[in-house]
Amino acid sequence: MRKTLLAAAIAFVVGGASVGSLLTYAQPAPPPPAADGRPGAPGPHPGMAGPGWCRPMGPMGWMHRGQWHHHPLWGGGPFALVYRQKDLNLSPSDVQTIVEGFLLRHGNHTWKVVNVGPAADGQVGFALATKEGSVIATFTMDPHSGRVQRTG
Numbered sequence: 001m002r003k004t005l006l007a008a009a010i011a012f013v014v015g016g017a018s019v020g021s022l023l024t025y026a027q028p029a030p031p032p033p034a035a036d037g038r039p040g041a042p043g044p045h046p047g048m049a050g051p052g053w054c055r056p057m058g059p060m061g062w063m064h065r066g067q068w069h070h071h072p073l074w075g076g077g078p079f080a081l082v083y084r085q086k087d088l089n090l091s092p093s094d095v096q097t098i099v100e101g102f103l104l105r106h107g108n109h110t111w112k113v114v115n116v117g118p119a120a121d122g123q124v125g126f127a128l129a130t131k132e133g134s135v136i137a138t139f140t141m142d143p144h145s146g147r148v149q150r151t152g
Contacts, residue, residue, distance in 0.1 A: 090143040
């Protein structure tokens with residue numbers, strides 16, 4: 001009887017240790033700051049439990065809102081038929097339309113997009129200005145990836 005209890009206790013401890021080691025994942029280190037001192041990437045969204053929309057939960061898949069998913073980030077929804085191209089091939093008028101849409105999406109009806117045109121290194125430059133025309137900030141957008149950089 002004593003050997004059976006000892007064997008059961010050892011099996012319980014070994015099983016618990018192995019399951020515990022499978023369930024523990026280290027949090028990744030934050031990206032190093034950029035050369036100009038700004039952080040490398042934005043932090044988590046307010047109210048979200050991880051560094052983004054979904055977070056890896058082991059070999060079974062991805063966890064999103066308490067449910068297991070076997071696909072990475074995007075599961076569908078109303079825009080499931082829209083596929084993101086590798087090269088966006090944006091023109092200056094496309095960049096202006098995107099930035100105007102961004103302003104409207106965030107409820108800003110007073111600012112406007114000005115000075116849209118080619119910039120250094122093949123980028124497309126633009127500025128945000130008030131109704132009166134005073135420039136608030138200047139930016140560049142990569143026409144291939146759509147990434148925006150603030151320049152002033």
